[in-house]
Amino acid sequence: MGHLKTEAVEKIREICGRYKDENTPLMMILSDIQNEYGYIPLEVQEIVSEETGISVAEIYGVVTFYSFFSLTPKGRFVIGCCLGTACYVKGAQQVIDKFSEELKIKPGETTEDGMFTLDALRCIGACGIAPAVSINGKVYPKMTVSQVREIIAQQYLIVEKEKEAMGGDHA
């Protein structure tokens, strides 16, 4: 261990400190860490264990139970394809397969350039607009296979625009 920077260790301790008065603080702590860093590796879980007294095995169990938490870094864009019952019968499997084919990654994996992570989700409660895909919180309704390429291209455009907004200076 000992790969974490001091600032990161301090930050994780601070996050743990936010929920000192909670009876069951673990989910909240892990959510904050997931949001802050995008993933929760074992060395981070060890710090959470020290701070909360909850065993590493138990924390690891929670992290691996909920698909919201990740052990490895996620991409810049997390594409979540809902495979709940309604989406599934409306063709969600074909949609996720198409994303898989275009990005050359399997569900759960991240592209080598760190741009995209593809996740298979259970029901996200958007059955009325099935099949639904969520990308970084934005929901795309009634997805079809033919839209997949276009949507991937849109994400690259978002990055381009961000670069321009920052003045295009990357030196």
Added chain:
Amino acid sequence: MLNIKIEGIPYQVEEGLTILEAAKACGYEIPSLCTFNHGECNVGSCRVCLVEATGARGLVASCVYPVAEGMEIRIGSPAAVEARRHSVELLLSNHNKNCQQCDKNGHCELLYVAQLTGARDDAFAGEHSETFVDRLAPGLTRDTSKCILCGRCVERCKNAHGLGILGFENRGFNVIVSPAENRSFADSPCIQCGQCVNVCPTGALMEHSEIDKIDAAFKAGKHVIAQAAPAVRAALGEEFGYPIGTPVTGKMAAAMRRLGFERVYDVNFGADLTIMEEGTELLHRLTEGGVLPMITSCSPGWINYAEYNYGDLLPHLSSCKSPHQMQGAIIKHWWAKQNNIDPKDVFVVSVMPCVAKKFEKEREQEKVDGIPDVDAVITTRELARMIKRSGMLFTRLPEEDWDQDIMGDYTGAGVIFGVTGGVMEAALRTVYFKLTGKEHDPIELTAVRGHEAGIREASIDINGTTVNVAIASGMKSAKVLLDEIRAGKSKYHFIEIMGCPGGCINGGGQPYVRPVFLPNEPDNILDIYKEKRAQALYSEDERQKVRQSHNNPQIIELYEKFLGEPNSHLSHKLLHTAYAARVGFNDVE
């Protein structure tokens, strides 16, 4: 009291019981599996204990469902019987059924409920989840193909040590019970105490057997010497149908001799030697301003815990090796010499109530000139297996003595090492004599006795000096004492810590205590077995003529002829060791 009916017959039971407990009180044993020891584990996950109960929707898991006034319970109804059978069949559908190769066979609760419920083979044949087998740790092994996800081990690790090395991970069909990241026990801060093995209902968690090594040593023509720890005699009989708490010292010596060991020694001799060394070390620390409190170092589970979690407190640990390691060193470097044998041709087997000893003997710090003190460690259970396969009828064996040629004689002080507080009492008997010139009267120091986990403390007046001592077993209790030391608030001079709750009598290598397999033991056997085994040791102490380590004639002779005096240069080389802080989750690729 509540009025209930079971199979239509009225009973009165206490409030607050589960159906399972209430039925037991009324004389019914509902087949059950995941539940254990008064709800130490009660997740209701296996569904083997399903019964019909009025007021409930459908069948209920009796291990978690509370009784209520007027409840009518049906255990034997066709629906309940069929449901229990289906539950077991579902467990079996994802179970590795190589029962004939499984060392848990004969103690397996899954096989027991399978027979009880009439579970059919492959009633729900289908996919099996991926199998992971961990055989890297010297102490214990894990095989997920045998795991039924009951969670008993998870609870035991937390209850005994506050550790929680084992946990459930992943989701759905991929769930396994394992150390974080599905690591080996060897790559996690597991102390290898084996308490999880003691509660595992199947063969998922087992000691790492070393019987094969012994067979190979015999084949290779080595001088194979066996030595057995005190706690083994207090429990080995259970494997052969004796009531819990029956000491079987004589038959055990006879059995081991018939297994072909060239010598059979009692580790009590090593325990006496430990007291001479550790007592002297304590005296030095007390009189010369050494690091206090001094903490005992006999329990390798505790040593593992200290190295993982309290690296800053290691100077408090006695530098003494544990008794079987000391005795192993004496066998190889003194006994062998006296018998004109090359130590490299001697193979020392320790029979231990412990699985952490399997790890301990592998430590680099436990070698002398590159020669390990001990070559193989087997548990009480493995010894029973060796005896059973040899064809011996244990109950018909004569009572024999241990070998006591030039070593092996022992005192009552050595015997009580096997119970929590025993090392402390044995040490105080000798320290008292060294400081006052007379024996403590009475010989027993009952203030330090007990058989449960938790902390005991006592103050002993020695020549006007008060010596404060404390005893803890199980790391949950030990942690309290250790945190006091770390905070600079400890008032103690000498602390005994044992890894397993209750000490070695409840070690991770001892026979399984499973009420379903012990029909002749009382209902509360899980509450009293430690006390019974402890009593077996205290009674042997009382039967000994010599009861203080410093009065053991062969120990006195060993110092005169070989070691010089306690803590001498040679003693340090052979009988003392060193510790080093370790990282819990080390990097593994």
